[in-house]
Amino acid sequence: MSAAQETIVLTGCLTPDTETASGGLAPIDKQGLEALIASGKANPAAIKTLKCKTVAEGKFRHANYIRNLPAYIVDEPPGLLGDDTAPNPSEASLAALGSCIAVGLHANAVHRGWTISKLELNLEGDLNITAVWGTGDVSEKPVGFTDVRIGVDMECPGVAKEEIAKLVAHVTKWSPVANTFSRPVNLAVTAN
Numbered sequence: 001m002s003a004a005q006e007t008i009v010l011t012g013c014l015t016p017d018t019e020t021a022s023g024g025l026a027p028i029d030k031q032g033l034e035a036l037i038a039s040g041k042a043n044p045a046a047i048k049t050l051k052c053k054t055v056a057e058g059k060f061r062h063a064n065y066i067r068n069l070p071a072y073i074v075d076e077p078p079g080l081l082g083d084d085t086a087p088n089p090s091e092a093s094l095a096a097l098g099s100c101i102a103v104g105l106h107a108n109a110v111h112r113g114w115t116i117s118k119l120e121l122n123l124e125g126d127l128n129i130t131a132v133w134g135t136g137d138v139s140e141k142p143v144g145f146t147d148v149r150i151g152v153d154m155e156c157p158g159v160a161k162e163e164i165a166k167l168v169a170h171v172t173k174w175s176p177v178a179n180t181f182s183r184p185v186n187l188a189v190t191a192n
Contacts, residue, residue, distance in 0.1 A: 028110050037111070059083055080129070090145070093181075094123045098150065100177035101168075105154060108167055118155040123148065148181060 040046075053065040054074075060082040063071035074092050076082025087095060098121045109116050125148040130137045152168050172178050 028106065030110055033107060033110055061085060090125065090127060093145075094125055094148070097148070097175075097177045097181060098123045100175045101150065101152070101171055104171035104175050105152070105167065108171055109156060112167075114156040114159050116154065116156055118153060120153045122151040122153070125149070145181070 051066070055063045055065070057063055060076040060080065062074045064074060065071055072092075073086040074089055075084060075086040076088045077084045080088065082088065102119060102121055105119060106116065125145040127145045128141055128143070131141070131143055150172075152164075154164050154168070156164060
């Protein structure tokens with residue numbers, strides 16, 4: 001095995017549309033992960049500013065431009081007067097939360113030398129939408145998610161369920177998106 005091959009960890013995660021010739025997801029470069037870890041430890045106060053430009057396309061469909069990626073579309077379902085062409089904003093936030101925790105689980109498993117044979121997260125959130133974006137019932141009530149539940153189905157051969165549960169708790173504690181959901185964030189919205 002070459003030195004380059006030794007730094008790659010195949011996690012064994014399989015899905016029908018992402019299966020590779022090696023039988024798993026595209027590999028994570030363990031050496032690259034270790035470099036990210038070292039960088040974070042060397043500069044623990046580093047802040048990165050992420051950006052997104054949201055452009056209304058019509059009705060409640062919006063194109064979101066992030067880095068130089070194709071537009072990420074957000075829409076509303078017909079019950080909320082949209083065309084149902086994409087997730088709505090609240091669903092997209094659940095997807096971001098699930099993806100962030102899944103990335104953390106994946107990275108931490110690789111860091112520990114674990115092989116993942118299954119990684120699926122099921123998320124659901126409860127919210128009151130009767131305010132209709134401020135045009136409906138604006139009586140005092142929580143706006144946005146009041147409860148979010150995440151079920152993690154993760155299997156790692158040779159790793160006890162208790163260890164996986166500890167990893168899930170650890171990753172949730174350090175997930176940027178989970179922290180955004182669970183603590184107050186300074187939010188500034190201005191009209192230009």
